[in-house]
Amino acid sequence: MSSVSTNGSVLLIGASRGLGYAIAAECIDRGSRVVATVRSPARTTLHELKDTAGGRLEIEHVDINAPEQVRALRERLGARRFDLLFVNAGVTNGPSETSADVTTEEFNH
Ligand SMILES: NC(=O)c1ccc[n+]([C@@H]2O[C@H](COP(=O)([O-])OP(=O)(O)OC[C@H]3O[C@@H](n4cnc5c(N)ncnc54)[C@H](OP(=O)(O)O)[C@@H]3O)[C@@H](O)[C@H]2O)c1
16 A cells, blocks of 8 residues: 555546455545545445545445446546546455456356
8 A cells, every 4th residue: 555645546446345445445544535445325434534535535436247338438438637547456366365266157256
């Protein structure tokens, strides 16, 4: 995280909770401007962070398994430039299993 400079801009995919939320909070704490995504229209802990982020957090919506949503996000953000893209969205089967150990279907999931 030391490479995220103060006043840098970050696009963070998958930040409603867990590590993504924690990365968003850390980036905001370090002075970055963050666009972070959720999937659901429901209020999340990320929305609580936005309430205290002094205008430096924008919340976007995307499910990276839905190509039309990825395309729509690109259209919304395509004119913007980010210093860091962090794709956090994903699932963990087990701490010892790597992407090389799973089937293509499971990798895509
Ligand atoms: N926790 C660990 O110890 C650990 C270790 C190694 C690697 N990782 C990796 O780190 C990442 C986050 O882990 P975590 O423990 O924070 O997981 P988590 O608590 O399950 O959170 C996953 C986050 O990704 C979002 N997400 C999941 N699928 C998505 C999709 N298709 N499109 C957009 N957003 C999606 C979730 O959104 P919703 O709220 O909508 O579900 C949530 O915000 C994962 O990629 C995981 O494999 C975690």
